[in-house]
Amino acid sequence: MIATNTIAEEILDLKRQxxxxxxxxxxxEPEIQELxxxxxxxxxxxxxxxxxxxDVIAFCGVWFMAETAKILNPSRIVIVPDKDAGCSLVxxxxxxxxxxxxxxxxxxxxxxxxxxxxAVKAESDIICTSRNAVAIVNSIPAEKPILFLPDINLGNFVxxxxxxxxxxxxxxxCIVHAxxxxxxxxxxxxxxxxxxxxSHPECPPEVLRMSDFIGSTSAIxxxxxxxxxxxxxxxxESGVAHSLHKRAPHKRFHFVPNENCNCSECxxxxxxxxxxxxxxxxxxxxxxxxPAELMERARLPIERMLAVK
Ligand code: 13P
Ligand code: SF4
Numbered sequence: 001m002i003a004t005n006t007i008a009e010e011i012l013d014l015k016r017q018x019x020x021x022x023x024x025x026x027x028x029e030p031e032i033q034e035l036x037x038x039x040x041x042x043x044x045x046x047x048x049x050x051x052x053x054x055d056v057i058a059f060c061g062v063w064f065m066a067e068t069a070k071i072l073n074p075s076r077i078v079i080v081p082d083k084d085a086g087c088s089l090v091x092x093x094x095x096x097x098x099x100x101x102x103x104x105x106x107x108x109x110x111x112x113x114x115x116x117x118x119a120v121k122a123e124s125d126i127i128c129t130s131r132n133a134v135a136i137v138n139s140i141p142a143e144k145p146i147l148f149l150p151d152i153n154l155g156n157f158v159x160x161x162x163x164x165x166x167x168x169x170x171x172x173x174c175i176v177h178a179x180x181x182x183x184x185x186x187x188x189x190x191x192x193x194x195x196x197x198x199s200h201p202e203c204p205p206e207v208l209r210m211s212d213f214i215g216s217t218s219a220i221x222x223x224x225x226x227x228x229x230x231x232x233x234x235x236x237e238s239g240v241a242h243s244l245h246k247r248a249p250h251k252r253f254h255f256v257p258n259e260n261c262n263c264s265e266c267x268x269x270x271x272x273x274x275x276x277x278x279x280x281x282x283x284x285x286x287x288x289x290x291p292a293e294l295m296e297r298a299r300l301p302i303e304r305m306l307a308v309k
Contacts, residue, residue, distance in 0.1 A: 007274045011035055014281035019054040022277075023069070025061035026217045027239035027269040032060045032277065039243065041218040042068075042114050043129040047306065049073050058281060060272050062087045063288075067118045070288040071295045071302060081276035083286035085268050087115050092172030093150035095119035101147065108147040108168065109140050112301070113154060115174075118290050120149065122297035127305040130154060130201050131216035134161045139308045153178060157201040157208060176266045177202035179258040180235055185210055188233050188256050195254060198224055199235035207235055224248065238264045 005013070012035065015022060023045045024036035033039050038048045042065055049057055049069030057078045059066035062085045070078040098120050102110065112124035113133070121127060128136035137158050140146060146164065148155040150172030159167045180203050189195065189210070198220045199211040208214055213223045217236060221243050224232045231252045234240060238255045245253070255264050280286065290298075 007278050008035055011274065011278050011281060014278065015058070018056045018281060018284070020056035020058050020281060021048075021052050021054055022058045022060065023048055025065065025239075025269065026221065026243055027237040027266055028060045028272060029239070029270065029274075030242040031274055032272060033239075033242050035274075035277075036060065041129065041131055041216040043131045043216065044218060045069070046072060046114070046129075046302070049076075049078075050306070052076060056281075056284065058277065059288075060277060061085070062266075062268050064090050064115055064117060066288045067290065067298075068114060068121075068302060070290060071118060071121070071298045074292070074295055077284055078288040079280045079284055080286055080288065081273065081280045082271035085271045087268055088175040089113065089115040089150050089172045090117050090120075093117075093120055093170060095123060098123045098149065105145070105147055105168065108145045110147045110149065111137060111140070112149040113151050114302075115151065116149060118294055118298045121301055122294055124149070124301040125304070126308075127301045129216060129305075131219060132305065132308065133158045133201070136305060136308055137162050137164060137167075151202055153204055153208075154201045156205055157214065174202040176237055176258060176264060177235075178204060179260055180204065180207050180256060180264070181259045182206040182210060184256050184259070185233065185235065188254055192231060192233060192252075192254055194229075195231040195233045195252075196227065196229050197233045197235065200237075203235050211235065221247065224251065224253065236264070237266045237269065239266075239269065 022036045024033050024039045046068050050072040057076050066080045110124045114129045145166040148169045150170040155169030196212040198213040225247045233254045
């Protein structure tokens with residue numbers, strides 16, 4: 001009988017052959033997270049990509065995250081299992097509209113969320129993630145007006161936390177977090193009265209007001225795992241359930257479905273599968289390719305962010 005490898009074994013073999021690292025965002029399917037060398041939020045994965053000294057970065061996340069990896073470590077091959085793993089925030093913020101807005105407000109410091117295209121990063125003064133957005137805005141002199149791109153909910157959260165009045169905020173939104181309804185969260189709280197609420201800052205302000213903790217994907221996981229409470233309502237993409245159950249098997253976690261569907265999954269993140277990852281490692285495609293000049297301009301605001309925290 002001919003021995004057949006499982007897809008997971010093939011991936012591990014290919015990873016060794018190609019001198020690849022597998023970076024997986026915490027919203028990826030459990031079977032992908034289990035094979036990853038590193039799982040994390042967008043900031044942790046960017047830092048890991050920056051210092052990797054092998055040949056191939058297999059990025060299981062969405063395209064803007066892989067672009068960031070390429071910009072920070074341009075001599076590596078960066079692949080993504082599915083080239084259509086996009087992001088509604090990226091789509092909400094085209095670079096030509098950003099350039100036009102900058103012409104209207106030339107004195108504004110442009111702070112862009114990492115969920116933007118490389119072309120928008122190249123137009124930015126500094127990048128932030130959900131983990132460090134408050135610290136990044138606080139690092140900018142108080143008298144400087146800010147243009148914050150592109151997430152309206154994260155922007156309003158940062159504005160409130162920093163007490164910053166002079167912040168102009170783009171009108172983009174995440175199709176997953178922006179469609180969490182306070183009404184459904186309230187129903188979950190009634191059903192689970194002892195549960196604490198942990199939310200991602202891309203959620204609407206009325207959801208954030210009902211939250212006990214607000215933070216990035218891995219900050220939410222760390223908070224729930226280390227908190228003395230044992231029951232939580234988690235207002236982010238349900239992929240984090242894998243880490244939560246693994247790290248705190250005795251605790252209970254509840255997820256609230258989005259307004260438009262009965263799940264809280266990001267359709268872009270979920271485009272990546274084990275089969276597509278195996279094929280990408282075989283062919284080294286789809287591959288992130290960006291013009292050198294664009295990468296150079298986009299790198300500076302990312303490096304400014306990494307220097308802050
Ligand atoms: P994190 O930076 O918290 O990983 O968030 C990325 C993201 O896309 C959230 O929807
Ligand atoms: Fe983009 Fe929202 Fe998906 Fe995160 S969850 S990748 S912000 S669409």
